[in-house]
């Protein structure tokens with residue numbers, strides 16, 4: 001049984017999707033804890049109501065990143081994680097924290113990396129005139145929003161989209177892709193080879209979400 005620790009900062013809808021998939025698909029894993037860096041993170045209530053241990057390590061209580069990350073690692077390690085899952089965890093992490101979880105920490109980022117690291121990714125995609133956009137699950141490395149790619153989801157950008165509409169379309173794919181990628185890790189199917197991730201046995205490490213027919217836009 002593998003121990004998963006999920007870190008959130010807010011809503012926690014990706015965490016919810018992972019918790020539900022872990023239960024419904026009977027993974028060989030348990031969600032050992034959900035940890036937030038904000039006491040008001042809405043996702044904490046969902047986790048607690050599902051009998052999952054919760055903890056808050058409030059970054060505002062620490063003078064600098066290094067001391068926050070050290071305290072956070074201590075709480076995480078108390079749950080003996082096989083995998084740390086960043087699910088909308090909105091903190092830049094120090095190199096020593098990332099190194100400590102090397103090869104056993106995943107993140108989801110709402111863009112097709114390496115395009116649009118950082119914040120306001122949906123607006124960045126709109127401003128750049130992209131015709132497709134999406135999300136990426138990757139292993140975490142010290143460089144922000146960078147690391148070996150486990151899976152990517154792609155959605156169309158529609159005329160008239162604003163950042164909120166695009167974010168909603170991408171989020172729907174995140175809820176399918178992130179649990180799938182975490183399950184691959186739990187099943188021991190992911191191998192790292194430099195910047196590349198291989199999945200054995202192979203299956204598509206992408207998700208194309210195209211409802212343009214339904215939206216009346218034609219093929």
Ligand code: GAR
Pocket residue numbers: 008009010011012013014015087088089090108109110118135171174
């Ligand atoms: C998700 O869209 C996730 O991709 C993004 O925050 C949202 C969290 O939603 N993550 C980042 O921007 C990380 N840089 P959730 O709390 O409902 O899962």
